[in-house]
Amino acid sequence: MSSLVKEDLQKKLFYPLGQSLREFIExxxxxxxxxxxxxxxxxxxxxxxxxxxxxxIDLDEKYEMAEKWFLKDLEMIDGKEAxxxxxxxxxxxxxxxxxxxxxxxxxxxxxxxxxxxxxxYLNKDLKIVNxxxxxxNDDSLWSSNNGDCLVLMKICFYASNLLxxxxxPMP
Numbered sequence: 001m002s003s004l005v006k007e008d009l010q011k012k013l014f015y016p017l018g019q020s021l022r023e024f025i026e027x028x029x030x031x032x033x034x035x036x037x038x039x040x041x042x043x044x045x046x047x048x049x050x051x052x053x054x055x056x057i058d059l060d061e062k063y064e065m066a067e068k069w070f071l072k073d074l075e076m077i078d079g080k081e082a083x084x085x086x087x088x089x090x091x092x093x094x095x096x097x098x099x100x101x102x103x104x105x106x107x108x109x110x111x112x113x114x115x116x117x118x119x120x121y122l123n124k125d126l127k128i129v130n131x132x133x134x135x136x137n138d139d140s141l142w143s144s145n146n147g148d149c150l151v152l153m154k155i156c157f158y159a160s161n162l163l164x165x166x167x168x169p170m171p
Contacts, residue, residue, distance in 0.1 A: 078129050
């Protein structure tokens, strides 16, 4: 489903602006409206982060840019608590914006994308705090776009290690 939304966003909103949508996540803003936080690259190689409002008119899906920032202006991404499974995070520009992602996995996917785009286009010192950095870096064994499956895979890995250790005879 999310790939269909991404394709629709790209076709109806970002392509006409000459941009390539790299990542989007659904964010909680209000009970009535649906919003997405998007990361896109312009033809000139600038990375834009935008909040997009989604609405429906009859049977047609519509998207509207509600707010926009540049990645170069992003000073820090704060995941609130690295040790808990929570969807909350802050993005520090000149002003601090607090978000609630649809899931913790989508929060990590968005932070991972911003980190990757920063490395590709800006290579500036972007502070990413209160995230488990293992899931943020692309060179990590656990890095992927599979979201919650990564957490499950890591738990299974540790559980199998514990099982093996418990079966080993004590000297």
